[in-house]
Amino acid sequence: MADFDLLVLGGGSGGIATANRAAEHGAKVGLVEAKRLGGTCVNIGCVPKKITWYASRVRDAIETYGPGYGFSADNVNFDYQTFKKSRDAYIDRSRQSYTRQFEKNQITLIEGYGRFVDAQTLEVDGKTYTADKIVIATGGRPKVPNVEGRELLSTSDDFFAWESLPESVVIVGAGYIGVEIAGVLNGLGVKVDVFEFQDQPLAGFDQMLVDTVLESFEDQGIAFYGGQGLEKFAEEEGQIACYANGEKVASADKVLMAIGRAVNTDDLNLEGIGVQTDERTGAILVDDNHQSSVANIYAVGDNINKVNLTPVAIRAGRQVAEYLYNGAASGAINYDNVPTVVFSHPALGSIGLSEADAIDKYGEEAIKVYTSNFYSMYTSAAGEREACHYKVVCAGPEEKVVGLHGTGEGMDEILQGFGVAIQMGATKADLDSVVAIHPTSAEEFVTLR
Numbered sequence: 290m291a292d293f294d295l296l297v298l299g300g301g302s303g304g305i306a307t308a309n310r311a312a313e314h315g316a317k318v319g320l321v322e323a324k325r326l327g328g329t330c331v332n333i334g335c336v337p338k339k340i341t342w343y344a345s346r347v348r349d350a351i352e353t354y355g356p357g358y359g360f361s362a363d364n365v366n367f368d369y370q371t372f373k374k375s376r377d378a379y380i381d382r383s384r385q386s387y388t389r390q391f392e393k394n395q396i397t398l399i400e401g402y403g404r405f406v407d408a409q410t411l412e413v414d415g416k417t418y419t420a421d422k423i424v425i426a427t428g429g430r431p432k433v434p435n436v437e438g439r440e441l442l443s444t445s446d447d448f449f450a451w452e453s454l455p456e457s458v459v460i461v462g463a464g465y466i467g468v469e470i471a472g473v474l475n476g477l478g479v480k481v482d483v484f485e486f487q488d489q490p491l492a493g494f495d496q497m498l499v500d501t502v503l504e505s506f507e508d509q510g511i512a513f514y515g516g517q518g519l520e521k522f523a524e525e526e527g528q529i530a531c532y533a534n535g536e537k538v539a540s541a542d543k544v545l546m547a548i549g550r551a552v553n554t555d556d557l558n559l560e561g562i563g564v565q566t567d568e569r570t571g572a573i574l575v576d577d578n579h580q581s582s583v584a585n586i587y588a589v590g591d592n593i594n595k596v597n598l599t600p601v602a603i604r605a606g607r608q609v610a611e612y613l614y615n616g617a618a619s620g621a622i623n624y625d626n627v628p629t630v631v632f633s634h635p636a637l638g639s640i641g642l643s644e645a646d647a648i649d650k651y652g653e654e655a656i657k658v659y660t661s662n663f664y665s666m667y668t669s670a671a672g673e674r675e676a677c678h679y680k681v682v683c684a685g686p687e688e689k690v691v692g693l694h695g696t697g698e699g700m701d702e703i704l705q706g707f708g709v710a711i712q713m714g715a716t717k718a719d720l721d722s723v724v725a726i727h728p729t730s731a732e733e734f735v736t737l738r
Contacts, residue, residue: 293319295613296411296420298403298557301328303590303602304426305387310610312394319420320396321403321413326387328428329446330599332380337449338469340376342632345476349634357671367477369454405558408583422585422613425564425573426606427557429550429591438522441529443545445470454479455542459531461519463490465631467547468502471511472634481511482539484531486548488515491631494694495643497660497680498631501696504676505634514538552592562586570594578620579609587613587620596627628708630701635665635675638704640711641692644682651684651691658682659717659737665698666728679733681717688717693734703731 295311297304300322312318325332344367351362391398401414410419431444445466458474460467463485475481483490483506490502490513506513521532528540554571565574565582572594579587587609590602604622612620628640647656661679668675677697684691690711695703710719717737725732 291409291419291421293317293397293418293420294422295319295610296321296418296423297426298411298423299328299426299428299553299590299592300324300326300387300398301426301428301590301602302330302599303428303606304328304424305390305606306603307424307426307589307606307610308396309390309394310607311614312396314610314614316610316614318394318396319399319418320391321399321401321411321418323400323402326384326398327380331383333446333449335599336383337376337380338473339632340379341372341449341473341477342469344372345473345634348476348478353673354668354671357673369477370452373452402556404556405562405564408562408585422587424606424609425554425557425581425586425588425592426590426602427553427592428602429552429597431546432549432551433546434548436520436522438524438529441522441524441544443543445545445547448545451543456480457528457541457543458482459484459519459529459539459541459544460547461485461544462547462549463487463502463513463515464547464549465491465629467545468631468633470545470547471506472509472632475509475511476634480541482514482541483511484514484517484519484539486516486518490515491637493643494631494637494639495680495692496645497678498637498639498694498696501635501637501676501678502633509634550591550597552594554592567594578612579605580620596624598627598629601627623712626708626712628704630704632701635677635697636699636701637694637696638700639692639694640704640708641690642682643692643694644680647682647684647691655684656682657684657688657717661733661737663730663733665730667698677730677733679737681720681734681737683717690715690717690720695734697730699730703734707734 294316295318297308297320308318308320399413403411403413406412410417457480460471460483463483471481471483489499491499519531519533523530529544530537531539552571563583573588575588575593579589589605591597608622609620611617626641631637659681663677664674679695682692720735723735725735
C-alpha cells in the first residue's frame with residue numbers, strides 16, 4: 290500500500306489549495322515543501338507587494354492629497370524598519386494559518402526538496418514516500434540573465450528581504466512586476482529608472498493601459514528607457530553601473546531584474562519518469578484535466594505556464610482535487626476571461642481581450658469600443674487630479690463584452706464584479722441596464738455612451 294492517497298509537491302498557493310481540498314474529501318495527503326509554506330505569493334510576492342503598495346499609497350494620502358483636504362503634517366518620517374516589521378508579522382500570521390489548516394485536515398507536512406524516483410515515489414532528503422496520485426505545484430522563480438556582473442543583481446525575491454531602502458534603483462524589465470515595484474519604490478521616495486528591451490511596458494495589455502503607465506511614469510519622475518537592453522554590470526564608485534553597447538547608461542545603488550520567471554521543473558527527474566515538458570520553457574505539458582503524460586501525475590500553477598497568477602493556481606488545484614476525490618466531471622478550469630490587476634500608480638485592471646486582440650479575432654467591423662476619461666473625485670477634491678481611463682470592448686451585433694479595462698482609484702476592487710458579468714456573457718445592454726451607484730468611479734462602466 291502507498292503511504293498516501295495524494296502527495297503534493299510544492300507548498301505554494303496551488304499546492305496548499307490542492308492538499309486542503311483533497312483532505313476535506315477524505316484523502317490521506319502529504320505535502321512536500323523545502324522552504325516556507327505559502328510559496329512565492331505569500332512570502333515574496335503578491336501579499337508583501339500589496340502591503341508595500343498600501344504603504345506608498347499612505348504616503349500619497351499624507352503628502353499629496355492631505356493638504357488639499359485641510360490636513361497638515363510637517364516633518365513626516367517614514368521608518369522602513371517599522372513598516373517591514375509589520376509586513377513580516379502579517380506574513381507570519383498567514384503562514385501560521387496554513388499550519389493550523391493542515392493540522393485540522395490531518396495533512397502531513399514533509400519538509401525538504403522532493404524529487405521523483407518513479408511515477409509513484411518521491412525522495413525527500415534521503416527518505417522515500419509513495420502515493421497513488423501526485424500533484425506537482427512547484428511554481429517558478431525570477432530569471433537572471435547570464436551577463437557580466439550578474440552576481441550584483443537583485444530580483445523580486447530579494448526585494449522583500451531588503452533591510453533598508455536604497456536611494457536609487459535601476460529596474461530591468463517592465464512587465465507587471467517591474468511596473469509595480471517601480472511605482473512602489475518611487476512612492477516611498479526612491480529614485481527609479483526602468484529599462485525595457487521592448488519599446489513599451491506591459492506587453493500584451495491594452496494600449497490604453499500601456500499609455501497610462503507611460504504617463505504616470507512621466508508624472509512621477511520615473512525615467513523609462515524603452516527598446517533598451519542592458520548587457521553588463523559593474524561596481525563603480527559605490528554603485529552598480531549599467532552598460533549597453535559598451536557604454537555606461539545608468540548607475541544606481543541596486544539593480545533589480547524583472548525580466549520574467551522560469552518554471553521550477555529542472556531538478557525533479559521528470560524526464561526520467563516520462564513526464565513531458567515544453568522543450569523551450571520546461572513547463573509541464575498537461576491536458577484539460579491538468580493530467581500530465583503520466584496518468585497518475587497532475588500539475589497546476591506556474592509550472593504549467595498557462596496563466597501565471599495565484600488565484601488561477603488555487604482554482605486549478607481545488608478543481609483537480611474535486612475531480613480526483615469528489616466525483617467532479619473533470620479537472621478543467623476556464624483559462625479565458627481571467628481578471629487581473631497591476632498594482633501600479635494608479636492601479637490598472639483588465640479582463641478579456643485588448644482592443645487590438647479583439648480586432649484580430651473578430652475583425653475591425655465587428656468591434657465597437659466605448660471609453661470614458663475622467664478624474665478621480667478623491668484626487669480632484671484635493672486639488673491634485675489623477676486621470677482615470679475606462680474602456681469596454683464589444684463584439685458582434687449583440688455587443689457582447691469581450692474586454693474591459695480601467696485605470697485609476699479603486700480599480701483593483703471594481704474589477705471583480707465586472708469579471709463575474711463578463712464570465713456570464715454580459716452584453717453592453719446588460720451593463721446599461723444596471724442603475725449606477727453615484728458618486729463612484731465604477732458607475733462609469735454602466736453609463737458609457
